[in-house]
Amino acid sequence: MGSSYQTILAAGGRADIEAAVAAWHQDAAIVPVAESRWAVVPVQEDGVYAETEGLAQQLSLVPGGVAASFSVFGSDVLVAMLFRDGGAVHEYLSDQAYLVEGWDDDDNEILFDLLARPYLPGATPPSGPFGADPAAFLGLGVAPVDQTALGAALTRTEDGAVEQHHAILHALNVDPRPLTMTFAEIGESDLLG
Numbered sequence: 794m795g796s797s798y799q800t801i802l803a804a805g806g807r808a809d810i811e812a813a814v815a816a817w818h819q820d821a822a823i824v825p826v827a828e829s830r831w832a833v834v835p836v837q838e839d840g841v842y843a844e845t846e847g848l849a850q851q852l853s854l855v856p857g858g859v860a861a862s863f864s865v866f867g868s869d870v871l872v873a874m875l876f877r878d879g880g881a882v883h884e885y886l887s888d889q890a891y892l893v894e895g896w897d898d899d900d901n902e903i904l905f906d907l908l909a910r911p912y913l914p915g916a917t918p919p920s921g922p923f924g925a926d927p928a929a930f931l932g933l934g935v936a937p938v939d940q941t942a943l944g945a946a947l948t949r950t951e952d953g954a955v956e957q958h959h960a961i962l963h964a965l966n967v968d969p970r971p972l973t974m975t976f977a978e979i980g981e982s983d984l985l986g
Contacts, residue, residue: 796955799843799864800972801833801852802826802933802962809855817851819844822979824971826962827935829857832971834979843976846874854879859932863958863972864907866891871954871961872907875929884908885924885947887954892918922948934965 803810807823810831814821821835833852835843845862852860853876864872870891875883892904892912904912912918925947927940934943946960955973962969971984979985 796868796973797841797866798973798975798978799835799837799845799862800974801835801845801849801860801862802965802967802972803831803833803849803852803855803858803860804829804933805831805852805855805858807831809858810852813852813855814848817848819848820976821848822971822976822985824979824984826968826971827966830933830935830967832968833860834971834974834976836976849874850876850879850881853877861930861933865954865958865973866907868953868955870907871958873924873930875933877932883924883926883929885922885929887922887957888950889919889921889923921950930961930965933967935967938966939964 810823819835821833824832826832835845837843849860849862852858859877861873861875871887873885874881886908889906892906895903895905897903902914906918927943931938943964946964949957959969959973962972971979
């Protein structure tokens, strides 16, 4: 299994970002990645997964705020949820055909994609990315955002999810490194000074 991590890219002033994280009561590293752009990397509660959607939603409430939660699962698939003014505004899934097993109330197997959309066993899910709209991501970037590279990164399928995430962040003109690390990895790096 490859890399798995959950991070948030948030826009806003540092004091507002720090206050939003403190108000949410979730331990997280805050690392600058560009002007008024921050990597917010929560602690993985069970050592494997860090909840990011609620905190990203909170961060989108800061003045001028927009935030995106990014989750990479085993280097195979990337999920992004974008928030503005406290509400979800866009979903992105790098591979709709990546399914996980679940069960309904009657103990029947159901398959889900990572946006929690159900598929009956034997059903053929769509392939390729969902929500690969570069315009939805522009508020996260810093000028000059390379929209052509961003569109290509959102639709690329030949590389793993980590490489794809890196390409998306690079096109947004932000430092990808802290946004592709876990809380523990950031603590072991030189990123916190």
